[in-house]
Amino acid sequence: MTSLSFELQLEIIHVQAYDGLVLKQLKIEKELTTMSYVYANRGYSDALTGFGSKPALVVVDFQRGFTDSQFPMGGAPMVDQAVVSTVRVMRAAKSAGIPIIACVIAFDGRKSAPLWKIGPVLDLQAGTEETQLDPRIAAEGPDVVLSKTAPSLFFGTPAAAILTRERVDTVIVTGCITSGCIRATVVDAFSLGFRVQVAKDCCGDHDIVAHEQNLADVGRRYADIIDADRAIDAIDQWRSTNDRD
Amino acid sequence: MTSLSFELQLEIIHVQAYDGLVLKQLKIEKELTTMSYVYANRGYSDALTGFGSKPALVVVDFQRGFTDSQFPMGGAPMVDQAVVSTVRVMRAAKSAGIPIIACVIAFDGRKSAPLWKIGPVLDLQAGTEETQLDPRIAAEGPDVVLSKTAPSLFFGTPAAAILTRERVDTVIVTGCITSGCIRATVVDAFSLGFRVQVAKDCCGDHDIVAHEQNLADVGRRYADIIDADRAIDAIDQWRSTNDRD
């Protein structure tokens, strides 16, 4: 099912890893080629799940707290790029009439939040500027904007019910942060029975390695890793072959 | 809140990353020191969430399909080590009377599975040997053994209800695979409002880098990264100060 091939390399790599209770940069000696070989050898696959009969677009946490550099978590360059790419996909989706669900993290008081270790996340209180959609995303008019308290778009929200009512079977994932809320949303979308398509250039992170590692993790298990162009192609193809019900 | 410090290094690192639709080994040039600095700078923290008032132990997917080398996904050395360490924690938990929930992936027919890209996962049909608990884990007598279809212990199971009924507020996570079902279980336990403690030497993966990267991802957001010794200490401390209700 897979045809991964790698040149052999013995290498010292540096990763973030826990040394006792403390997160550090550590050196790990390993044969790099085994990094994905071990998974392919176990039956993990990058064979595509593909698009099904009806896609929806989800846009995760493109709120000012993450996109506006005036806020502590805001303004990562990869996130900004991802907003620009996502707007392109939103336009195709809007034009084709496929559902667009956006979400933001927003708490009604501190008691409603789980025990986030990221201090500034707890400041995402409903009604603050940090919980407003990025203006570029808001301008595209998502069909529904949901508030959530946890990493996944689907946790503690009616998102799955909305998609079920629309008979959606494929979820295109965009948003931020790849190694946090995107990862969680992908896992839930998969668990809920959807075909999952992650548009990688529509997802942003603070760190490229965490971004890539998480896409690799989900790409060999749960989801197809695509890009904005491919998402738009698939949406256009759906549009040309479907009368919307 | 954090005191991470790193020496500066400019480095070419090799990671698994998607090149178009294909997962490859890619070289990424980056300042390695920024790998976690960027997160600390954004407010991510390794300050500990800590243990609360009542812990439970969850043991994820230590089933023969993953622990027995006669099966395609079975027998990774890190997984085997993790079983041994988990048995130690199970004994402490059992002795202290804290709840132990184990789970296995097991499907009732192929229609009940989500769209796993890992072929051998779909062979984990209820009643097969691959869905039996590893004998070393079974011998410790977990209180409840749940079947699941998705990565997270909590998805499509009554696990959260069982913990709520027991008034548990802290979940110690063990099992496999770190970059798959452990990651998903940690995110759900966190989202559900629990304090999450991941015993890193009780979790196994096929690949050390994926293992470490996922612990780093969750350790700065959702969970404390501990080890078997610390889990046993915390359980013993709970035992000494509590009459069980």
Next chain:
Amino acid sequence: MTSLSFELQLEIIHVQAYDGLVLKQLKIEKELTTMSYVYANRGYSDALTGFGSKPALVVVDFQRGFTDSQFPMGGAPMVDQAVVSTVRVMRAAKSAGIPIIACVIAFDGRKSAPLWKIGPVLDLQAGTEETQLDPRIAAEGPDVVLSKTAPSLFFGTPAAAILTRERVDTVIVTGCITSGCIRATVVDAFSLGFRVQVAKDCCGDHDIVAHEQNLADVGRRYADIIDADRAIDAIDQWRSTNDRD
């Protein structure tokens, strides 16, 4: 939207009601005609939701503990009749290729059960005869048989994910007990975004009044109340107009 009309009646009715903490038979004086008039007047409606594009059949708790008179909760005449009618619908569904999900209540130990006030429910331990499907239901070969701990088919099970993967938008509900697990399953199916069709002669209860009252409750809010004949007609119609995907 509704055209309910009733003749006026002043009446003393007898219902089960709590007098302090004790459930008693009480007399309630009321204008009977207002019983549903008040709801219609508030905008409640029996206008039909209708069948959508793809139905599934769910068969709730037709297990020997409820259908076999040798067990304390077993053998209510209305339940027995409902099994017979459900078998007819299962055959139509099987023949048409629409998914059939059955479930049973079954616990893995007493810790996995919520705090049921019905003593014999707690005896529905996995592996006992009470948790076996009624042989008439088993003989029809449901696609998936799920175990659950709570009233709703959807609680703590992957049922919704299975239906999402099959692109189902309409759920035909059968099983027992109408005023317990059927009611809960109907509410969840509705909340999850499905069109809900309750086949009233395929649902059984110990008491006709509780049965009817619960159908009335859900029929004016969440679901269409149909019967086996209408379910079979709808299934046949779906079969004639669809190539299955």
Next chain:
Amino acid sequence: MTSLSFELQLEIIHVQAYDGLVLKQLKIEKELTTMSYVYANRGYSDALTGFGSKPALVVVDFQRGFTDSQFPMGGAPMVDQAVVSTVRVMRAAKSAGIPIIACVIAFDGRKSAPLWKIGPVLDLQAGTEETQLDPRIAAEGPDVVLSKTAPSLFFGTPAAAILTRERVDTVIVTGCITSGCIRATVVDAFSLGFRVQVAKDCCGDHDIVAHEQNLADVGRRYADIIDADRAIDAIDQWRSTNDRD
């Protein structure tokens, strides 16, 4: 476990029941005494579940759309009475420091609603007056106010996670409508592992028979049926024996 006894009565009762597809008032001849006898005989019980170690108060849908008579569903006398009684319980809860979670039905656009058959429910769009808490409830300052789309407080909300984080094991239920959202909330609270206490005079319906029948349904299966006085007593008792954590 139960000692229900009834005098024998042969009676013609009138209930709302479906005659074909149409909801009508029908006469049903039955021995009234068997109404609950059949359940007691099957092991159903009104033995009390009781209060556990830490209660929370939930206040369901006391929003102007249901409490203000200017709106189509608003102003049922029983609902108004229930608001008054609930305020008393809220004051006790606030004073004791137990968590109070309120919720309202509020949709972000019509696509986010399930297929409600009650027309005016679909008008409960976020931002409208109908979705504001009743001023008497708002004045008591619930800790968290959640928006929901479905009958149950717990569906598509983080309510369970909030209660888990607070180590709550007992849920006191108040609100409206008894035969709709209260019923659904009770079933979910039970399924989630909580002890459930329904304060009957704090719950309102449009119709007394539906109110009583639903309390009877849940009281013999899932919940204790109490009243405001008993809820306040239990809260005061908790307050006197606990230092809040």
